[in-house]
Amino acid sequence: MRKYIIGAIFGFLVATAVGARAEGVKSLIGEVIDGAFNVKVDGKELADQAVVIQGTSYLPVRAIGEATGYDVAFDPNAGIELTKKADEVAEQPAEQNPNIVRAQRIEELRAKSEEIKKEITGLYQTVRKYMSLEMTDPQSIDQNDYQAAKKAWEAKKEELAAVNKEIAELTGRPVQD
Template sequence: MKKYKGYIIGGLVGASLMFSAQSFAAIGEKAEAIFSQFNFVINGQAKTLDESPVVINGNSYLPVRSISNALGYDVTYKADSRTIELNNGVGSASSQTKPQAQPAAPQANVTNSPVEDNYAGKVFVSNADLFPKLLKETDKILEINDQDSARIVIFNKKEVVLNPFDYYYDINTRSLLLNVSHLEKIIPTDILSTLPKYQISNGVVTKK
């Protein structure tokens, strides 16, 4: 039966490659093939195939050319080697010779403002310094919660909202830098004044 299945799949590549009933008979096996209709949805979009799938002994066989075209592939059949080639243009010699568009420079935010403009003039402290200091001085824990793109900082039942450019994640130290001017609303200034201060310019963190 495996040999028969391979013949059916090859025959369904396209109308020009469809085999006749005499071709099947030459193999010496018989089976009932039923043309059937299926609903095809690819990436959420309904697709219609040019050729109908068939059902043989409870197994469904899809036409290679139609299903490949629906997926965005071109199909080439090489009769001499009985090879079916699928190609979507990615990685082919022709696609490699085409000039590639240069990626756009990364932008700081939706306003396309430079990074240094958004953080300019702001002073930050690190959560790695702030957390243990607060716990030691006040025996209270600082909480930081995510809310969409903002951060909600809670201390001693008070909270303040830090917008995207009022905090910065330093990948080098793996710490979160928080804008001091906002923290002063909920944290005693005598505690904040003892902590190391940082500034951010063009994505580079420097200690004041």
């Protein structure tokens, strides 16, 4: 009987200790993002945006760290660690700093991706119009124009995939369309 009582007390202590540790961790899962804002470091805009949730701004730690000359590491036990890179990299002019050049390239690619998406939307609407006409009035379709629109649409989708692949390689995470 004594073992059961000691076991129950021990179990209670462990359960409350774990609960007390978890109390300090605030979950943001399911919270609404109030806004997203561009972030500039030394006048250079980062590819990743900051978000505001319940009046608190959350910055992209990796992007900030890398843009300011830090290596960023994550350990589930220790958390996020920023370590200063060698001084010669951090002191380089912005156009020579590989982190800033990388961030600028990502930004260029994201802008190109948005342009391509707009073009794809326009081409899709054209192809869809031809498809609709093909069903209702096939004689009124100029097949050369229809095939050209389909080819252009497919080519733009391939171009978008290539741009998104490069973005994913530079950022280390997949691009969501």
